[in-house]
Every structure is written in structure tokens, then in C-alpha cells.
Amino acid sequence: MKNQPSLICPVCREELVRNNKSLVCSNNHSFDIARQGYVNLLPVQQKHSLSPGDTKEMLLSRREFLDGGSYSPVCDSVIKALSEYLPENPGVLVDVGCGEGYYTEKIHNSLDIDCVGIDISKDGIKMACSRSCDILWLVATASHLPIKNESVGAVVAMFSILMQEEYARVLKKGGIVAEVTVGSSHLTELKSIIYDEVYPQHKHPEEPKKMFEELSCRELNFKTELDNKSLRALLMMTPHFWRIKEERRKMLESTPRLTVTADYYVRVLRKL
Numbered sequence: 374m375k376n377q378p379s380l381i382c383p384v385c386r387e388e389l390v391r392n393n394k395s396l397v398c399s400n401n402h403s404f405d406i407a408r409q410g411y412v413n414l415l416p417v418q419q420k421h422s423l424s425p426g427d428t429k430e431m432l433l434s435r436r437e438f439l440d441g442g443s444y445s446p447v448c449d450s451v452i453k454a455l456s457e458y459l460p461e462n463p464g465v466l467v468d469v470g471c472g473e474g475y476y477t478e479k480i481h482n483s484l485d486i487d488c489v490g491i492d493i494s495k496d497g498i499k500m501a502c503s504r505s506c507d508i509l510w511l512v513a514t515a516s517h518l519p520i521k522n523e524s525v526g527a528v529v530a531m532f533s534i535l536m537q538e539e540y541a542r543v544l545k546k547g548g549i550v551a552e553v554t555v556g557s558s559h560l561t562e563l564k565s566i567i568y569d570e571v572y573p574q575h576k577h578p579e580e581p582k583k584m585f586e587e588l589s590c591r592e593l594n595f596k597t598e599l600d601n602k603s604l605r606a607l608l609m610m611t612p613h614f615w616r617i618k619e620e621r622r623k624m625l626e627s628t629p630r631l632t633v634t635a636d637y638y639v640r641v642l643r644k645l
């Protein structure tokens with residue numbers, strides 16, 4: 374990494390420095406660098422369950438689905454937005470809620486930018502390590518990022534948690550947030566197999582907070598034909614999996630192919 378991220382202790386917020394195979398702060402809070410290269414910076418007091426975040430099954434399905442390439446237009450559109458709006462000399466980019474690291478790796482490779490991938494799911498971060506050892510992978514929560522104030526050039530949040538105040542804290546002035554959120558017709562065809570009725574929803578990114586200006590907000594969509602394997606993986610990686618009734622699950626499992634709509638917003642905010 375050319376630009377080292379400035380990390381802070383998740384317990385006392387003091388600077389973390391490397392000491393052999395650990396990161397340590399001046400109050401002697403110490404965090405081991407795991408064999409795979411990631412660091413767990415999620416103290417128990419910031420955990421709301423034993424294994425927070427997406428489960429291993431969801432993450433494996435997400436990896437299978439994303440590696441199949443069906444969402445590559447989503448990836449291309451966020452990379453395009455970043456290349457248009459990244460500030461000069463952005464330094465470090467943080468992907469918050471990076472999951473198993475698909476988008477982080479693509480962003481890192483396409484833009485040649487130093488990246489940190491953060492997720493609350495330890496299983497996600499362990500999987501992400503296998504994607505790249507040039508990215509720093511951290512288990513941490515989006516609500517208390519273990520990152521120094523005003524030290525990064527960009528935050529990315531792909532279908533992930535949006536914490537505008539916390540993102541503003543870690544961004545340098547002029548730094549950007551690129552967020553991808555679902556649009557109103559996202560996966561309607563899948564939902565009409567899962568639910569008896571699909572109610573029209575109006576989804577739009579929430580208003581930017583006063584520390585940001587909106588540079589761009591585009592609603593994009595495309596259709597993609599999924600085979601049965603991808604369809605099952607898509608179901609498994611969404612919360613719909615927990616809600617689907619048995620007979621609907623069987624119906625979906627016997628659907629050989631389905632064309633689904635991906636409808637999403639790509640929005641870029643700049644810190645004032």
C-alpha cells in the first residue's frame with residue numbers, strides 16, 4: 374500500500390501502531406493480525422449478537438452469484454462514478470459493509486487506489502482475504518469506524534449500511550461517498566415468485582445531511598437472465614430467503630430460468 378490508512382483503537386480511539394503481529398494503542402489495547410492478514414477491530418461492546426452481519430451461507434451464495442458476473446454492470450457503474458468524482462490524490466478508499474469483497478477488489482484493481490474493506494461479519498472478512506492481500510481487511514462496525522478523523526478520500530457503501538455522520542467524520546474535506554442502494558423495481562420478478570402480492574414501493578436515497586453536497590444521483594437498471602443455480606444463490610444472499618414459504622421455495626427451485634430487473638441508485642456525495 375502506498376498510502377497507509379490511519380487506524381484508531383475501537384476501545385479508546387487512540388492511534389493504533391503496528392507491533393510485530395499486532396496493532397497496539399498507547400493504552401495497550403492490542404489486536405492480533407490474523408494469519409490470513411485481517412484484523413478484528415470489533416470489541417464485544419460493539420457487537421449486538423454473537424456473529425453479527427451476514428452468515429457464512431449468505432456470503433458463499435453472494436460470492437457464487439457475484440463471481441457469475443450478473444451484477445457486473447453495477448460494478449462498472451460505481452467504478453465510473455468513482456473515476457468521475459474522486460478528488461485528486463484521494464489516498465485511501467474505504468468500502469464499508471464490503472461483504473466477501475467482490476466490489477472492493479474490482480474497485481482496487483480498476484482504479485489502482487489503496488483500499489480498506491470493512492465488514493461486521495468475520496466470515497465475510499475471512500473470505501475477502503482470499504480475494505486480495507493488497508487490501509487491508511478489517512472486522513469492524515460502520516457505526517464506529519476504526520479510522521482517524523478526516524483521513525480518507527472516499528467511502529463506498531454498496532447495498533450496505535449508510536451512516537452519513539460517521540462517513541463525514543473519516544472523510545477529508547472534498548472527499549466523497551459513493552453509495553449504491555436499491556431502486557423501486559429491484560428484483561420484482563423474483564419477489565413475485567416469493568410473495569403472494571408485490572406492493573409498489575417508492576425507494577429513493579435519503580436526503581444528504583448538511584455536511585454533504587450531492588454531486589450526482591442516477592437511477593440505473595438492466596435485465597439479466599439467471600439460470601436456476603444463480604437464482605438460488607440470489608435468493609440465499611437476500612433477506613427474502615428468511616421470509617419465503619416452503620411452497621414458494623419449491624416453485625423457485627423448479628424455475629429453470631428467470632429474467633430479473635436490477636434497479637439501483639448510484640449516488641455520489643461530497644464532504645463540504
Ligand SMILES: C[S@@+](CC[C@H](N)C(=O)[O-])C[C@H]1O[C@@H](n2cnc3c(N)ncnc32)[C@H](O)[C@@H]1O
Nearest residue numbers: 426427470471472492493494514515531532533
Ligand atoms: C447486502 S450486504 C452487501 C455486501 C457487499 N457490499 C456487496 O454488495 O456484495 C451488506 C453487508 O453489510 C454488512 N453489515 C451489516 N451491518 C453492518 C455494520 N453495522 N457494520 C459493517 N458492516 C455491516 C453485512 O455483514 C453484509 O456483508
